[in-house]
Amino acid sequence: QGHLVESGGGLVQPGGSLRLSCTGSGYTFYKYSIYWYRQSPGKEREFVASISSAGGVTDLADSVEDRFTISRVNTENTVYLQMNLLKPEDTGVYYCNAPFDNLWGQGTQVTVSS
Numbered sequence: 001q002g003h004l005v006e007s008g009g010g011l012v013q014p015g016g017s018l019r020l021s022c023t024g025s026g027y028t029f030y031k032y033s034i035y036w037y038r039q040s041p042g043k044e045r046e047f048v049a050s051i052s053s054a055g056g057v058t059d060l061a062d063s064v065e066d067r068f069t070i071s072r073v074n075t076e077n078t079v080y081l082q083m084n085l086l087k088p089e090d091t092g093v094y095y096c097n098a099p100f101d102n103l104w105g106q107g108t109q110v111t112v113s114s
Contacts, residue, residue, distance in 0.1 A: 002027035002103045004096050009108030012086055020081040020108060022096030030054070030074035032100045036081050038110070040092035048094070051079060064090075086112045 008020040022034060036048040049070040050059045058070050067086070072079040079096060093107040 002098065002101055004098060004103050004105035006094060006096050006105040006108040009094060009110045011111045011113065013114050014087060014112055016086050016112070017082070017084045018086065018110060020083065020094055020096075020110075022079040022081070022105060024077045024079075024098065024103075027098075027101065027103075029077040032098050034072065034079040035097040035099060036070065036079075036094060037097060038090075038092040038094045039107075040089070043092075045095070049081060083110070086110075088112045 003025050005023050006020060008018060010018060012018055031053050033050060033052050035050040037045045038048050039045040048061050048064060049068060051070045051072050055072045060068055067084050069082045070079065091110060091112050093109050095107045096105045097103065
């Protein structure tokens, strides 16, 4: 059975950076795309970024496309979300998802505050 685990969240000041990791296990990680979502207090879960199985195709939400990048290292079974120039509105719980089997991680909290 597949699992996803997120890490790398924390408290950062506005303008700062964080790198989130999503590590998969229990399935053939390199064959499937990975998505990142976030959920802020009082809001619905929203799409942040996605990456194809080999990493050649990526997509970013309009709100983050100039500040975030998504990448993957399949030999490490890991997808990274590099987040720069963070804003308070980026605060939320970030989840990674493997849609092929509707796998979700437990989430990692990102808080952007001075």
